[in-house]
Every structure is written in structure tokens, then in C-alpha cells.
Amino acid sequence: MRIDIISCVPNLLDSFFAHSILKRAQEGKYVEVVVHDLRDYSVNKHRSIDDYAFGGGAGMVLQIEPIAGCIRALQAERAYDEIIYLTPDGELMEQKMVNQLSLKGNLIMLCGHYKGVDQRVRDLFITKEISIGDYVLSGGELAAAVLADAIIRLLPGVLNDETSALTDSFQDNLLAPPVYSRPFDFEGNVVPEILLSGHEAKVEEWRYEQSIKRTKERRPDLLK
Known part of the structure; x- marks a missing residue:
């Protein structure tokens, strides 16, 4: 499995995937986790990725162009089974959902930030929207980490005792x-x-x- 995570603050995820079971899973080649800096796909020299919302109101919105550029660049390299957006108004994450995702091959996880992403991102690219609970975080990075952890530990060979996950x-x-x-x-x-x-x-x-x-x-x- 390969999991690509798109974030505007990618350093938040460095430590999470560098220890314990998740580290061993990557070292053992059971999964490849790659975090992408959304600012690398900015379309202006200032590397900005957000702008004010049309119609006014508080908060900034992640623009569609950098996100589209990143997703399309990844899709040009390989096929993806799901493109997931972590958002408070998504489908509530449950074990059955995680079990199904653990059977997939390649996943993209898009982390929201600020007031979220331009709706056209969700309309054109996202295949699944997931919430880890009825509350709001500062960004989707922690939610992506939680989802990735829940998926990776189910992959055959990741846990020392393969029956352990079945008795959770x-x-x-x-x-x-x-x-x-x-x-x-x-x-x-x-x-x-x-x-x-x-x-x-x-x-x-x-x-x-x-x-x-x-x-x-x-x-x-x-x-x-």
C-alpha cells in the first residue's frame, strides 16, 4: 500500500510516522507513506495556497489550483483507489470503514485547513469524505494520521501477532x-x-x- 498525504503544514506529520509500529511498517515495506507540501504546487511566487471566500465571511479557503496540481501529478504516476478528504462533515470513521480501506492499494489523503477547501475540489477530485469525530480541529493532519494508523496496523505482517487486530x-x-x-x-x-x-x-x-x-x-x- 502507498498513502500520499497532502498538507499545507507537512512537518506536523514527521514525528507521527517516524516511531513505533508505523515506522516498522514502512521499514518492512508493508506500506509507503509520502507527505506532500501543498505549497510546492502554488501557482504564484509567494507560494500562497489560500484566499478569501467569495461572498465574504471570516476565514480563508484553500484554493483549487494547488490541490488539483498535486493530485494530478500523483495520478500521473500511479492509479489511486480512493482520494480522501478529511473534514468534520464527512462520513464518521468506524472500524468497518477502516477494514475496507485496508484492502485498497493506493490512497490519497487531503488535509483541510482554515475554512476548508474550495467546493470544486470536493466535486471534481474527492471520492470519499471522512470525519474522525463530531468536533473541529485546526487542520486535517491529525485526522489523516489517525486514519492512516488505523489502516496500516491492519495490513498483514505489520503487527507481530496477526490475530491481534482481529480481536480489537x-x-x-x-x-x-x-x-x-x-x-x-x-x-x-x-x-x-x-x-x-x-x-x-x-x-x-x-x-x-x-x-x-x-x-x-x-x-x-x-x-x-
């Missing part, structure tokens, strides 16, 4: 059960005995029951 919360519309590690007894708080029984079937049954219980308590809407 939301994969089966249930929250994950509680987990425990050493020590067995911490100040009188002990690990449930069933987890030390060595009986795999009973352990899995206990975990499933705990998932249902936790989901009923915290996210009953998922059980619908």
Missing part, C-alpha cells in the same frame, strides 16, 4: 474484554482465576462474556 474493539461490534498481566496479586487485587486455568475454551468464553458486559455498560448502541 469494534471488530465484531463488541468492546474488547479486560486484560491482565503480572503480578497476579497487586495490593489484594488479583487476576481472575479463569485466566490462569489453562483451559482455552473457558478463557475464550469468559472473554466473550466480558466483552458483552462491557459493551452493554459503555456502548449499548453497538449491540443494535
